[in-house]
Amino acid sequence: MAQETTVAGLSGSGDLVYGCDYNPEQWDPSVWVEDVRLMREAGVNLVAVNIFGWAELEPEPGVFRFETLDAVLDLLAENGIGVNLGTGTSSTPAWLTTAHPELLPRTADGTARWPGGRQAFCPSSPVYREHALALVAQVAARYGSHPALRLWHVSNELGCHNSLCYCDVSAEAFRGWLRARYENLDALNAAWGTAFWSQRYSGWEQILPPRLTLSATNPTQTLDFNRFSSDELLAHYAAEEAVLRAHSTVPVTTNFMVAAHIRNQDYWAWAPSMDVIANDHYLDHRLDAPLAELAFAADTTRGLAQGRPWLLMEHSTGAVNWQPRNIAKGPGEMIRNSLTHLARGADGLCFFQWRASLQGSEKFHSAMVPHAGTDSQVWRDVVELGSSLARLRELAGTTVHADVALVFSWEAWWAHDQESHPSGDVRYIEQVHAAYKALWDAGITVDVVAPGAGLSAYRLVVVPNLYLVRDDHAATISDFVAGGGSAVVTFFSGIVDENERVRPGGYPGAFRELLGLRSEEFFPLDPAHPLTLDNGSPASLWSEAVRLTTAEAVLSYATGQHTGSPAVTRNRFGTGTAWYVGTVLDGGVLKDLLLRAAVAAGVPVSDVQSGLETVTRRGNGHEYLFLINHGTEDRKHRVNGLELLTAEAVADAVVVPAGAVRVVRTTSSTPTDGSAPGRKDAGNDRH
Template sequence: MSDQSWLPGVQALSFGGDYNPEQWPEEVWTEDLELMRRAGVNLVSIGIFSWALLEPRPGEFDFGWLDRVIEGLHGAGIRVDLGTPTVVPPAWFWQQNPHVRVVNRDGSVQATGSRGICCPSSPEYADAAGRITTELAKRYGNHPAVSLWHVHNEYGAPVSECYCEVSAAAFREWLKQRYGTLDALNTAWGTAFWGQTYGEWSQVGVPALSATTSNPAHRLDFARFSNDELLGCFTRERDILHELSPGIPVTTNFMATNCPSMDLWKWSREVDVVANDHYLTAADPRSQVGLALDADLTRSLAGGRPWILMEHSSSAVNWQPRNLAKRPGEMARNSLSHLARGADAILFFQWRASRRGAEKFHSAMLPHAGAKSRVFEEVVRLGSTLGDLDVVRGSTVRARAAILWDWESLWAQDLDWRPSVDLAPRAQVREYYERLWRDKVTVDFARPAGDLSQYAAVFAPASYLLTAEAVANLTAYVEAGGHLVVGPFSGVVDQDDAVHPGGWNGALRELLQVSVEEVLPLPAEGTVTLTGDVRGRVWAEDLLPLGAETVLAYLDGPAAGRAAVTRRTLGAGTATYVSTVLDHTVLAAVTDPVLDLAGITVERDLPWDLELVSRHGTDGAEYVFAVNHAVTPVDLTIDGTDLLTGETCAGSAKIPAGGVRIFRR
């Protein structure tokens, strides 16, 4: 991440969304500006899907309509997040370059006519994308309305990998840079297994579908390569924009938990400001918890600095099996939850609902029902609310606990032929996160090899792949006084997906002082009972304590009578190992003692569905966000001034059902 400051010319919390005026006749644009002003909109994203209009023929540009849009927005006092439209190559590009269409793993070729990208390694795409980006930067790079550049759109969705010959050649070059020699590659990939040894670089291809499962190390490296190729597409455009539009930050919109192919720890170092898209999962009855997890992960990617919610929805989306409309007040709760967790810009997809195309049933700030609709009225109220909260801008969230998140480990564990399809690493993370969310414990997310010194407690629910560097980092963290909790099937393999020597948890054997002698997956719907009336699911392990004490033991199941949860002291800290899957309803049996050791207080006197999180200003002020997701009001013990009503609360305040209050103290 560069040292670029927050958005130039922006002196308030940002509110707005994707604006696609090219879908409408120009007489509608005047109405748009009038309604935007009414709603308090002060930032919009434009041009993201407009390549075919801006460059209707190769090298021939038409910026007239975009000039009028930007001038209109500027005159209305609305800042611009200007997109490079490189997510949607024009029809002429595909006609000229049919060979750069994406090849799927099964060898089929993707048709055009949607959105996405061609082969990320294509030199033809690099040239064309660089040309349109250069022309945009020359024309608008110093325009006073432009506060941000928005490169592409949601990298990795829907295209994250290509298995064509161009990709194969680029992959070989990537491997040469990584390994240097074929001998080193053969060793890392364990190609002696199944007779896969390579004698020439030209023999190395992409891991397309084969007769049975492919070499997992080969597939893991291809995932790394594919991430790097897409990141290279971004940085090429970013560098053009930095050169031709100095002082204007450059970003792209992440999908923190919904785009598993991107290693966003890497990406976050390359953007000037972190931005994220989040949409509720309609099938999740506790989707507010998933929202908070996504927001906390995004804030962590931003290094604790303010970030942009680039997209969310005013009501239903259109691409899930059952697209549930948000109920009255839910849009405001969602938006203010993101604000509470560090977002200084609250944006939507999109401003005006589309009449045509694949997303015509996606909600918008200005829905099909128009400006007299409930949704638009709620949008107007939200804009007014954010306008009253400018004092919060620039404040930060502090967390004393962290959860480890590593995309490479997730890629590796997602591969074929693992001991149980039910051991889902993201689901394990969600259970730990929800336990802490319900207990009103704010968390960051962190890399296993990252700086953990600011956290009193660190949770590693799913750390299948751990490098020697990460193990040394975790050991040093515990020795210095940190309290670590590790979930099952962790420390199993190294960066090449090779099993560490010394047992199923070989990398962590010394730190945890326990050896996993055998993993014991449970049958479908199987459970095990632990001491303390704790129920485990999915998984058990045959543990041999080497010095760790037994905290909980198995009472039944394949490991009956053996240790289930262990703890050892090392230096000033502790390391706890949990060898089964515990859901959030019973996880307190593990987390409570650890949080107590860490000096972190849990809150159980309030309803679980009252969300509490604070932001802290440089002047010492604390802004407490109380978001009530329940259908009944909640009495909260608090002193402070309600930023939304001006009311001074001495001792207690009532948080209305489905409502939000924000207190300064």
């Protein structure tokens, strides 16, 4: 059971958290004293230790050596630096996989994945679980009341590499999960549609994970395996957590991976188990809009935290080591990235890692102390960021307010991107990012919420490509609109229920009545051959033959076989408005459309300057306006108040230099309690 914990409380003083992963086992003890001195110079107040410590702590089965970790924790405590203590279970030691090769994970084609990297274990393995919990018990008993301890860190990035294991042990665990979900085979056969292709099961032992087949696999089987795999890793978290709580009252968490390339954990289901919501995020240069994705990840993490402050447990001072091109950050970029997370609700900023490794696969991953040492721009930026957080300490505990919600679902992601769908060119996360970026470009702050979340605190909800949706979750959106809210739903939404069963009667299934339209067929488009809309803009990837029932056309096709048919529609539903986007719009057109919907819904909007990101946090009777200039020219923004980073009074306007950040405690009459002005039903069920 999660306990109430504030992120700022982890600093030891109520300040914002500033920290890092610290791997002293990679260094001679003579370096540790210098490390701690530099940490104090930078303002570091929390370090994660023992993340990959299993082989150091237990070099042989049942033989535990704590002298090194004792010395490190004592040194940190003596210097007033808190510890986020890892349980050490994230990677198995060589002696364990040598003695028990059966615990190694297997891929869908049945091949084993060998030791030599990390996370070389099957999440369902009882052998792994037994040895891991024995280690956790030793660590918890020894350090549960250590003066440096402020947070327990279960494993590390659970499921980053081994979230889906197809071995026989996993198969048996999957069958147990299915028994609990369906109770009998008749229910399972009905849910999975096993009448198709002679797949009916007459015994539980016949059921396997969706291993590699000669044809397409059963989509509901695959979907349930994703659900099972997420639950199995969460069960391991719970097992470690239980051991920790038996020895300690210190809060417990693990680091999520809310990012474009990680999709196998349903963090909406995980979040209630965490005392603190923590996330790892790295700028992804493989994406078209990495800064918008950073903002989306931060807003999603805030959603997982139910709007409360959260902890950025890892990000980078510069380049990472795992992308095709690992690009160092330019002048001011690290500080801009960091303060973007702070603007969007983080009360703590931590890095991987403290000192750049000299060996191993992450030796070219950036760090707070780079290979170049302290005579470097990276180190100067690290010290500057620490000073900035000290000047922004009054923001601790404040929150972000949004009038717009965006519905995001890991479960829908799993289902949407399966094989045998109308178009392999349409990917769920890309469409979610497109909708989010359009709002980001429009300067609209967004809360990312789960399907079925309460919506009464919002004026507008955006629902991108929600292919899989439960009936009650669809009803939440319809009821919101009927009661006076506005919604924008994009194509391929509402198509199937939670069992991947298509809703008959025409598309978009669960949202037909809400949207006031019906379509019978999908007509995916070749990416190289978009259509043209009647406003002259392109329509790409997707089209439908839409028949209006109660809706009206906003944009129509000007070319193609459905010339004259609606592509974007608007429908009056109850006392609210529902918009439908039936194709992939150009980014600027989508931005204008969402801005139009937002204005019509009464969302406060302001003029947005190119490259200037604006976000507001509220609390302590104040508003704090973050102005993040990603551009190459100075920007001026109208505001009154006190700029906290420079301690300068602001009258009428503040200049934000190119590449810089300004944070203004504003002089404003806007309410500071999080309510939406003029909306009578703004309540506390935002999430």
